[in-house]
Amino acid sequence: MPFAVPSSRVGCVLLAFAVFTGSAMADQIRFDRPSEWRQGALPLGAIQLDGDVLRTVELRRGTDAISNLADFDGGIRAAGSNTATARRTIDGSEVTGWEPDWDRPAEDWYIEIDLGRAVNANSVSLVFDDEA
Numbered sequence: 001m002p003f004a005v006p007s008s009r010v011g012c013v014l015l016a017f018a019v020f021t022g023s024a025m026a027d028q029i030r031f032d033r034p035s036e037w038r039q040g041a042l043p044l045g046a047i048q049l050d051g052d053v054l055r056t057v058e059l060r061r062g063t064d065a066i067s068n069l070a071d072f073d074g075g076i077r078a079a080g081s082n083t084a085t086a087r088r089t090i091d092g093s094e095v096t097g098w099e100p101d102w103d104r105p106a107e108d109w110y111i112e113i114d115l116g117r118a119v120n121a122n123s124v125s126l127v128f129d130d131e132a
């Protein structure tokens with residue numbers, strides 16, 4: 001589902017996404033003792049704990065990471081301004097949206113969306129209001 005971000009000014013609306021790209025998949029996670037990996041430091045959605053065994057989870061391609069984001073405890077992590085309407089960016093509707101408070105400094109014109117798990121992303125789609 002695309003993000004709906006209507007605004008009368010495009011400006012510097014910054015979006016930060018918790019996305020693992022292909023290059024991040026080459027990283028290593030190392031544990032010396034089982035107690036270390038049982039402490040919950042595993043990357044959510046990339047590693048599965050099955051008894052005493054760690055298994056990697058296949059990252060599917062072509063997934064709409066927003067449509068089931070609540071299943072992974074994802075959502076709006078932060079917004080620099082207009083936090084009351086931030087949820088509109090991920091509600092699935094192209095007629096609702098979020099815009100920053102234009103009276104606030106430009107560094108407050110951001111919204112951060114936590115996908116709640118590792119996602120193999122090739123693109124991120126943003127939908128702007130026709131009047132933007």
